[in-house]
Amino acid sequence: MRVGLLGLGRIGAFHAATLAAHPLVDELIVADPVRTSPYGKQGDPFDADVVVIATPTATHADLILRAARQGVPAFCEKPVAPTLSETVKVLDACAEHRVQIGFQRRFDPGYVAAAQALRSGELGELHRVHMVTADPVPPRADYIPQSGGIFRDCHIHDFDALRWVTGREVRSVYATGANRGAAIFAQAGDVDNSAALLTLDDGTLATLQGSRYNGGGYDVRMELAGTRRTHAVGLGPRAPLHSTEGLPGPRRPWPDFLTRFETAYWAEIDCFLRGETNPCSIEDALEALYIAEAADLSLRARRPVEIHEVR
Numbered sequence: 001m002r003v004g005l006l007g008l009g010r011i012g013a014f015h016a017a018t019l020a021a022h023p024l025v026d027e028l029i030v031a032d033p034v035r036t037s038p039y040g041k042q043g044d045p046f047d048a049d050v051v052v053i054a055t056p057t058a059t060h061a062d063l064i065l066r067a068a069r070q071g072v073p074a075f076c077e078k079p080v081a082p083t084l085s086e087t088v089k090v091l092d093a094c095a096e097h098r099v100q101i102g103f104q105r106r107f108d109p110g111y112v113a114a115a116q117a118l119r120s121g122e123l124g125e126l127h128r129v130h131m132v133t134a135d136p137v138p139p140r141a142d143y144i145p146q147s148g149g150i151f152r153d154c155h156i157h158d159f160d161a162l163r164w165v166t167g168r169e170v171r172s173v174y175a176t177g178a179n180r181g182a183a184i185f186a187q188a189g190d191v192d193n194s195a196a197l198l199t200l201d202d203g204t205l206a207t208l209q210g211s212r213y214n215g216g217g218y219d220v221r222m223e224l225a226g227t228r229r230t231h232a233v234g235l236g237p238r239a240p241l242h243s244t245e246g247l248p249g250p251r252r253p254w255p256d257f258l259t260r261f262e263t264a265y266w267a268e269i270d271c272f273l274r275g276e277t278n279p280c281s282i283e284d285a286l287e288a289l290y291i292a293e294a295a296d297l298s299l300r301a302r303r304p305v306e307i308h309e310v311r
Contacts, residue, residue: 001024001025001026001027001049001050001273002025002026002027002028002029002047002048002049003019003025003027003028003029003048003049003050003051003052003273004028004029004030004031004043004044004045004046004047004048004050004051004052004072005019005028005029005030005031005040005045005051005052005054006031006032006045006051006052006053006054006055006063007031007032007053007054007055007056008030008032008035008036008037008054009032009035009054009055009056010258011054011077011258012032012035012054012055013035013037014258014265015052015054015265015269016028016030016037016039016040017039018265018266018269019039019040019052019269020039020040022269022270022273024273024274025273027040027041027048028040028041029041029042029043029044029045029047029048030042030043030045031043031044031045046066046067046070046072048072049072049073050072050073050074050075050272050273050275051063051067051072051073051074051075052074052075052076052269052272053067053074053075053076053077054077056146057079057081057082057146057148058082058146060076060077060079060080060081061080061081061086061087061089061090063076064076064080064090064094064099065090065093065094067097067099068093068094068097068099071097073097073098073099073100073272073275074097074098074099074100075099075100075101075102075268075269075272076099076100076101076102077101077102078101078102078103078156078157078160078285078288079101079148079152079156079285079289080101080282080285080286080289082148084286084289084290084293084310087282087285087286087289088286090282091282091283091286094282098275098278099278099281099282100268100271100272100278100279100280100281101280101281101282101284101285102268102280103157103160103161103164103280103284103285103288104261104264104265104267104268105157105160105161105164105220105261105264106160106161106164106264106268106279106280107263107264107265107267107268107271107279108233108261108263108264109263109264110222110233110234110236111161111164111165111222111233113231113233114165114222114224114231114233115164115165115167117224117229117231118165118166118167118224118226118231119167121228122226122228122229123224123225123226123227123228123229123230123231124226124227124228124229125226125227126166126204126224126225126226127204127205127225127226127227128204128205128206128207128223128224128225129162129166129204129205129206129207129222129223129224129225130206130207130208130209130221130222130223130225131158131161131162131206131207131208131209131221131222131223132208132209132210132219132220132221132222132234133154133155133157133158133208133210133219133220134209134210134211134212134214134218134219134220135154135211135212135213135214135218135256135257136213136214136215136216136217136218136240136255136256137212137213138181138182138185138192138212138213139212141182141184144184144185144188144190145188147188147190148292149189149190149191149296150177150190150191150192150194150210150212151175151194151196151292151295151296151299152289152292152293152296154194154210154212155194155196155208155210155292155295156288156289156291156292158208158210158222159288159291159292159295160280160284160285160287160288161222162198162200162206162222162291163284163287163288163291164284165222165224166200166204166224168200168201168202168204169200169201169287169307170198170199170200170201170206170291170294170307171199171200171201171306171307172198172199172294172304172305172306172307173196173197173198173199173291173294173295173298173304173305173307174196174197174198174298174303174304174305175194175195175196175197175294175295175296175298175299175305176194176195176196176298176299176302177191177192177193177194177195177299178191178192178193179191179192179193180192180193180213181212181213185212191299192211192212192213193210193211193212193213194208194209194210194211194299195207195208195209195210196208196295196298198291214240216240216241216242216250216253217238217240217250217253217254217255218240218253218254218255218256218257218259218260219234219239219240219241219254220234220254220257220260221233221234221235221239222234237250237251238250238251238252238253238254238260239253239254240253240254268280290307290310290311291307293310294306294307294309294310297309297310
C-alpha cells in the first residue's frame with residue numbers, strides 16, 4: 001500500500017513513524033512546506049492509495065474535499081473544519097467517500113472496556129458519568145487564538161467519548177470556565193480551566209472538568225457509575241493522582257497525550273489502513289462539534305444550552 005501523509009508537525013511526525021513501521025505500508029509519501037521526515041519520501045501525497053491528514057485545522061476541509069474529488073480514502077485528525085457550516089459542507093460533499101476522523105479514545109483499551117462493560121449490562125443502568133481532561137502545560141501562545149477554545153479544541157474528545165461509550169446523545173450543556181494562568185487565554189476570549197454539566201437524552205448526568213495547567217501531569221479519566229458497578233478509565237499507575245490515605249503515588253505520570261494514547265493512535269491508523277469499517281465518521285465528528293458549540297455558547301451566555309439551539 002502507498003500512503004500519503006500531509007503535515008509533519010507533532011502529530012504528523014508521530015503518524016509518520018507509525019506508518020513507516022506498519023506492515024501494510026510499502027511506501028510513504030510525505031508533504032510539509034517547512035519540515036522533512038526521515039520516514040518516507042517527499043512527493044504528492046494524493047498520488048497514493050490513501051491519505052493521512054495531520055495539517056493545521058484551517059486546512060482540513062479543503063484537503064478532505066480534495067481527497068474526495070480524487071477518490072482517495074482519507075484519515076483526518078480532528079476537527080473536520082473550524083466551523084459548523086464548513087463541517088456540514090464537507091459532510092454533504094463526502095456522503096459517498098470514506099473519511100475517518102481521528103478521535104483516538106475510541107481505540108484506547110480502557111475506553112473500549114468501559115463501553116463493553118456498559119453494553120453487556122455489567123455496570124447495570126448508567127446513572128452518572130464524570131470526565132477529566134487536563135494538560136500539564138498549555139499549548140504554545142500562537143496556537144490559542146486559532147484553537148477554537150477549550151471546548152472545541154480539548155474537550156471535543158470528551159464529548160465524542162461520552163457519545164461513543166454510552167451510546168446516548170447529549171441533550172443539554174451548562175458550561176463555565178476561569179482564567180488562572182497566562183493572560184493569553186483571556187486575550188483570545190478563551191479560558192484555561194473548565195467545567196460543565198451535561199444531560200443525556202435519557203436523563204443521565206455527566207460532569208466534566210478540564211485544565212491547561214495540571215501540575216501533576218497529563219490527566220485523562222472517565223468514570224461511569226451504574227446501578228451495579230462503577231468503572232474508571234485512566235485510573236492506572238501513571239494517573240497523576242496522590243492519595244491522602246497513604247496509597248502509593250503515581251509512577252512516572254503521563255507527560256502528554258501522545259504517550260498516554262500511543263496504543264490507541266496505532267490502533268486507529270491500523271483500522272483505517274485495513275478499511276474494514278469506519279469507526280468515526282464525519283457525522284460522528286459533527287455531533288461532537290455540536291456539543292462543543294453548545295458548551296462554548298453556554299460559557300459565554302452563562303446559561304444552560306440545549307443542543308438543538310446550535311443545530
